[in-house]
Amino acid sequence: MNQQYQQVVQKLEEISHLNGVMSTLGWDQEVVMPSGAGEARAKQMAALAGVIHERMTDLELGEGLHELADRHWQTLDADEQCNVREALRNYELETKVPKQLVMELTELSSRGHAVWVKARQQNKFADFAPVLKRFLALKKEWAQCVAPDLAPYDANIDLFERGATMATITPVFERLKQELIPLIAAIQQHADRVDASCLQGLFALDKQEVLARKISSDIGFDFSQGRMDVSVHPFCGGSHPTDVRITTRYKESNFVESLYSIIHETGHALYEQGRPHHLGDLPVTESLTMGIHESQSLFWERMIAQGKPFCRHYFGLIRQTFPDNFRHTDADAFYRAINHCKPDFIRVEADEVTYPLHVILRYEIEKGLFDGSMAVDDLPEIWNESMRRYLGITPPNDTVGVLQDSHWSAGAFGYFPSYTLGAIYACQFYNAMLIEHPDIACEIANGNFVPVKQWLNDKIHRHGKRYTPDELVRRITGERLNSDHLIRYLKAKYGEIYSLTL
Secondary structure: OOHHHHHHHHHHHHHHHHHHHHHHHHHHHHHOOOHHHHHHHHHHHHHHHHHHHHHHOOHHHHHHHHHHHHHOHHHOOHHHHHHHHHHHHHHHHHHOOOHHHHHHHHHHHHHHHHHHHHHHHHOOHHHHHHHHHHHHHHHHHHHHHHOOOOOHHHHHHHHHOOOOOHHHHHHHHHHHHHHHHHHHHHHHHOHHHOOOHHHOOOOOHHHHHHHHHHHHHHOOOOHHHEEEEEOOOOOEEEEEOOEEEEEEOOEOOEHHHHHHHHHHHHHHHHHHHOOOHHHOOOHHHOOOOHHHHHHHHHHHHHHHOOOHHHHHHHHHHHHHHOHHHHOOOOHHHHHHHHOOOOOOOOHHHOOOOOHHHHHHHHHHHHHHHHHOOOOHHHHHHHHHHHHHHHHOOOOOOOOOOOOOOOHHHHOOOOOOHHHHHHHHHHHHHHHHHHHHOOOHHHHHHOOOOHHHHHHHHHHOHHHOOOOOHHHHHHHHHOOOOOOHHHHHHHHHHHHHHOOOOO
8 A cells, every 4th residue: 555645544544533532522512411511512622623623734634635646546446536535625625714713613613502502492592693693704704715716605505415506406495395385285275184193192201212222223223333312402423333323302292203303313323334434434434415314314214114114014013112092093094193294393393295395494594694685683583484484384482493403503504405405315215226126115014124224235325435426326316316206205195195186
């Protein structure tokens, strides 16, 4: 192996290890850290961010990467080229950003989370607004540093979904609005076709946890290299494919939310555990983009776990776990109940038909904040009006409205579009799997999830960052991102459930 490449690898693996420490601190902050430790943790994470920034902008690292790219490229194999390409991109991004800006963003992210949690608890958007304003200023400054030729919001989107821009996303979202708003209206006119009353009642929290752990394990989560905990906002984190951490939140009155959030986060976790870390802690082993990552969580949550075969397989266990709640319900009624479509205020509790509109609302707000057509202080009113126009409901307060998501408290602008892009990818991937494995529904009905997990491991997880999202989707499906799959899927499924003529 090229000596220059070996030296670069050592530096890149050190950066990866430091990022793992940062991830663990972030998990600890949201799961077990004492509430009074917020300021100290913010300073700790800011200091660590400064160290990571120094490592990522090390002149020797940059010189080594440029020499490999310019003089030794042809001597590298495909994985080595990926490491150099990705590391060089990160290096150039980091060297364009002043260390002080990196540290301020990190500290604000840590401190902003605590401010958001309190504002959300007390229903006081005005308390969070200054954090949001400061984040917007810093993220615009960041965008000017890293991509002066791009619109600031496009630069932020690219951080999560490389290659995506407002020009590519807006037409897709406009088409979804045109198709889904009338579909939701048609469903609401036939709302009496689905009885979801079996999902109401009291569900013991300890039984919810046991059920969640079993199903997560059944579909492939390796608890010897991961763990499951509780947090305000469900997420998948951790420091390495051998240390993957998922969280949920339990409600005594709603076991479906916790169960399906665990299935969702397990989808993320299976991607992380399936990454090719045998190649080292290097860029080629990393997950691709947030849209592709989200496709994996939605693949399991919606395409698999909200399907009839899955519901029929697990209904006996669910009824055994909660006998008083499901004594007079069968598997098909349970399937219809968990797939009932009803506009609601909370994004993470939304059904798969209304969910894209929650994302589109946030995307449009972020776009407006960055281009100046919307003001932070007006967001509660803008949010509520958009909810009324898209879903026909108005949030009663900011806690279940503009303050419900944690993303803006971390400055993660441009993240939200990935959720719906992921839903589109998930449909495309599922259809491709059905072509290769037409008997997959029978396997799921029998509780055999190994073929599904192996297919995803082989087609997506093991490739790490070898391909761009567009290249990966083309390799798997033979076409580019195509929202027709999601639209057809939703119309067919909910047309049947609600006896609609579409």
